[in-house]
Amino acid sequence: MAGRGDDRQLQLSLVDLQEFNSEAILRSFVCEYAEKHGFRAVITHSNDKAIHFACQHHRRSGRKNGSERQPLEQGCPFALAAYHSKSTRSWTLKTKNCVHNHPCGSAQNAAQKRVCADIAALHRAGNKPAFIQQKVVSNHPDMEHVVTRKFVYETLRNLRKRELRARRAAPPLEDSLLET
Ligand SMILES: [Zn+2]
Numbered sequence: 001m002a003g004r005g006d007d008r009q010l011q012l013s014l015v016d017l018q019e020f021n022s023e024a025i026l027r028s029f030v031c032e033y034a035e036k037h038g039f040r041a042v043i044t045h046s047n048d049k050a051i052h053f054a055c056q057h058h059r060r061s062g063r064k065n066g067s068e069r070q071p072l073e074q075g076c077p078f079a080l081a082a083y084h085s086k087s088t089r090s091w092t093l094k095t096k097n098c099v100h101n102h103p104c105g106s107a108q109n110a111a112q113k114r115v116c117a118d119i120a121a122l123h124r125a126g127n128k129p130a131f132i133q134q135k136v137v138s139n140h141p142d143m144e145h146v147v148t149r150k151f152v153y154e155t156l157r158n159l160r161k162r163e164l165r166a167r168r169a170a171p172p173l174e175d176s177l178l179e180t
Contacts, residue, residue, distance in 0.1 A: 020091040026051070026082050030093070038105020041080070051091075053080040057102055057145035076101050076145055102145045111143050119155045129153060 020026035027043075030053050034041035040056040057076040079096035103111045115136055122132040133152045137144050 018093045019088075020082070020093070021089070023051070023084075023091060026091045026093065030080060030082075038108055039078070039100065044079075049084050051082045052096075053082070054078060055100055057100075102142055108146070111140065112146065115140055115143050115147055116155050119152060120159055123156055123159060129156060132156075 018029070020029065030041050034055075041053045042056050042058065043051060044054045044058065045052040055076040055078040058078070059075040077097045078100045080093060081096050082091045082093045084091050102108070118136050118139060119132055122135055127135070129149065129152050133147060133149055136147050136152070140147065
């Protein structure tokens with residue numbers, strides 16, 4: 001675990017103090033950088049002096065959810081900031097926080113697959129989406145920022161679509177008898 005963190009730290013330190021001659025180049029660099037590391041970068045605040053970048057999970061997207069409402073500071077803390085220098089007319093990128101509190105990239109894909117399998121099993125057992133979300137988050141706490149209510153609904157919708165397609169491809173015997 002510590003080794004992986006060190007690797008990440010090393011990769012991220014490469015970002016630090018890079019200079020960019022234009023805002024467009026800076027933005028596309030951050031975009032590409034995020035893509036390479038398996039997350040999406042969003043701009044949280046910008047003006048002509050500074051641009052603040054965060055991870056797409058910087059804010060928990062879970063809305064009011066009974067007593068379980070999560071404060072914003074539980075979102076992903078990852079943050080970069082770029083500062084503009086008037087004298088050199090360039091942007092300098094700095095790492096504010098290089099740590100994500102959720103899996104990224106291929107680790108995220110693998111974790112997401114496990115989460116989807118969990119959702120499918122809980123759904124088959126007849127559970128409601130709210131319960132499914134709670135249960136999946138408690139099974140996979142590091143995926144808390146990914147497993148929002150919306151994510152559960154989308155996964156269930158995809159499941160139903162797949163079930164329908166499978167049923168259409170191979171209609172049960174009774175159905176085909178009724179049709180004739
Ligand atoms: Zn993140």
